[in-house]
Amino acid sequence: MLIGYARTSTKDQEYSLEAQIQRLKEAGCEKHYQEQVSSVDAKREQLEAALDYIREGDVLVVTKLDRLARSVANTVEIQKALEKKNAGLKILDMDIDTTTPTGKLQFNLLAAIAQFEREVMLERQRVGIEKAKAEGKYKGRKSISEEKKKKILELLAENGQTKEAIAKAVGVGVATVYRVKSELSLG
Structure with a gap:
């Protein structure tokens, strides 16, 4: 269909x-x-x-x-x-x-070109960040608020929710939940 x-x-x-x-x-x-x-x-x-x-x-x-x-x-x-x-x-x-075989080929070429463009863009970004760091202009990503960290820790302590659910509830990315958990383990 x-x-x-x-x-x-x-x-x-x-x-x-x-x-x-x-x-x-x-x-x-x-x-x-x-x-x-x-x-x-x-x-x-x-x-x-x-x-x-x-x-x-x-x-x-x-x-x-x-x-x-x-x-x-x-x-x-x-x-x-x-x-x-x-x-x-x-x-x-x-x-x-x-x-069709030709359609798959066309699609895969398009995808390969997109991946190449993405990698070139990321390389340019890395070079720009390194240059900014060398010039003392790069500050990095702003950390999340202490309030959000506290909420993440509370939800982690409850042990009933997935990391994804916690991230959604707090309004952060899943990686942030893992990072806060990791900081807790190190501290």
């Missing part, structure tokens, strides 16, 4: 959403999910619903890559989730269909 996904960033883009849905129907999508939400700030509930609905042999179809994901790396994550279900991805404007 072909399952379409259409998204616009704002409610003002009604025509664009309608145009995407029309293209998805023309491509043969029997079912489609749509939402009007920014891919950056908000949870994309309809995308999650589409990914949950997809079964073996199904293909998720989007009109353009930027309608699906925040970045190529995010697209790769979505593709891996589809692959686990033995499902495919089709991007109409790029003529990529991961259910």
